[in-house]
Amino acid sequence: MNSAVDAGFANKSGIKLLVGLGLILIAWRFWVVSQLGITLYIDEAQYWTWAQHLDWGYFSKPPGIAALIAASTALFGDGLLGTKALAMLCYPAAAAACWAIARRLYDERTAFWSAIAVLTLPMFSWLGLFVSTDALLTLFWTLALLAYLRALDSDAWSDWLLLGALCGLGLLSKYTMAAWLGAAFLHLLAFHRPRLASAKPWLAAGLALAILSPNLYWNVANDFPTLKHTADITLNKKAGGGFKALGEFWAAQWISFGPILGSVFFILLAQVRQSWRDDRPRLLLWFALPLWIVVSAQAMKSSANANWAAPAFAPAAIAAVAWLLQRNRQRLLIIGLAINIAVVGLVYYWPQVLATFDVQNPAKKSPFSRAQGWDELGRQLHPLLQANPDAVLIADNRTLLAHMLYELRDLKPAAASWNPSGIASDHYKLTTDLRPWIGKNAILITQDPADQIASRFAAVDKLATLKAPLDSQTTRDMDVYLLRDFKGY
Structure with missing residues (x-):
């Protein structure tokens, strides 16, 4: 044979x-x-x-x-x-x-x-x-x-x-x-x-x-x-x-x-x-x-x-x-x-293996969970950006900025990385600059306290805390703020 x-x-x-x-x-x-x-x-x-x-x-x-x-x-x-x-x-x-x-x-x-x-x-x-x-x-x-x-x-x-x-x-x-x-x-x-x-x-x-x-x-x-x-x-x-x-x-x-x-x-x-x-x-x-x-x-x-x-x-x-x-x-x-x-x-x-064996908190045990939930956060963020079309989207890390720019690709929002140090430590810090937006509004997306960023604006309104479920016990969260009148770094 x-x-x-x-x-x-x-x-x-x-x-x-x-x-x-x-x-x-x-x-x-x-x-x-x-x-x-x-x-x-x-x-x-x-x-x-x-x-x-x-x-x-x-x-x-x-x-x-x-x-x-x-x-x-x-x-x-x-x-x-x-x-x-x-x-x-x-x-x-x-x-x-x-x-x-x-x-x-x-x-x-x-x-x-x-x-x-x-x-x-x-x-x-x-x-x-x-x-x-x-x-x-x-x-x-x-x-x-x-x-x-x-x-x-x-x-x-x-x-x-x-x-x-x-x-x-x-x-x-x-x-x-x-x-x-x-x-x-x-x-x-x-x-x-x-x-x-x-x-x-x-x-x-x-x-x-x-x-x-x-x-x-x-x-x-x-x-x-x-x-x-x-x-x-x-x-x-x-x-x-x-x-x-x-x-x-x-x-x-x-x-x-x-x-x-x-x-x-x-x-x-x-x-x-x-x-x-x-x-x-x-x-x-x-x-x-x-x-x-x-x-x-x-x-x-x-x-x-x-x-x-x-x-x-x-x-x-x-x-x-x-x-x-x-x-x-x-x-x-x-x-x-x-x-x-x-x-x-x-x-x-x-x-499916995790589900078959009824593993608790499967999101913690799956290599695919890092790519889950971002589309849902994007869907929830979409109307907030539409309601503030003149605001620049800002984030304090490349993960949020990269994911949301992809998920909101139909809106093609103006975006910039928060970078008061001026050090180009990632792509967005290298290629974007928030300084031209002095006197204008911003939509901040973050997973951390926003106090230091908010202090550089005239007023701050928290718009929402977005949540995307990854399993019955785990969610991917993101806070959204409307920041008014950027004062500069």
């Missing part, structure tokens, strides 16, 4: 099966998002506001994510799925790139199972529900690796320049793409040193920097906010860290692979000398391990989120699949993929 199945992978039937499975998984994710009762998460809402004012840079990220959302909403509208659509499709596109990489390095059979593995990895299945910079970064990471393989084989100008363009677009998505460029340089230095005597790889790198250069100029013109923010979260953060944080990070990586593929990956690491003898797993791990090393160092220093090494999962998954297939462990691979799908399903339907 296995031989018959394997033979099918060598022709178009394997591709058709892969496409069909991919479409089912994509449709499943879109349906899950629509059924979760959520709106955008804070970062997604902030990225949406960026997309309303396209620029070459933003406070915490380069412009790729804003451009992706602008394209997505132009095609599908500003609703929940419209905002997320193109980002959600980046992971299936990355799986297709992994299929091409595995096919070039191994064979059709390995390519098929590698693509399925990437499609069903818990890491990408979770990230695939949301809009994040990891979506574009993972896509360009895998496409760049495919272009690099083509360039090594052909040494054609077109392939090297394509590689440079993909790396440049990756850098515009997230500066983490620099780790890919570093890995490529070291790979050429170690195994293809004569290529460095050619102008082609250097011009590819020059093209990548040229594509990034408008963002670098934007940073110069705005006193380097993105670079300072990136340095702050990677170099200057002092809390936490140590072996406990490192262990937690690697436990999260194992879970994000799934138990079987994660265990195979650790075997590959334990047998690194043996893996290094075959240039195929060596190349795949070469473009995965440096990123994990960097993020592991960050975990030791302070802490690291599980998704910070997300692009590394793609080449590592190919290596793990190939290891299993080369040892005739296809049944174990299928079991591993089935477990991953079951784990993903458990996460996707976690709210």
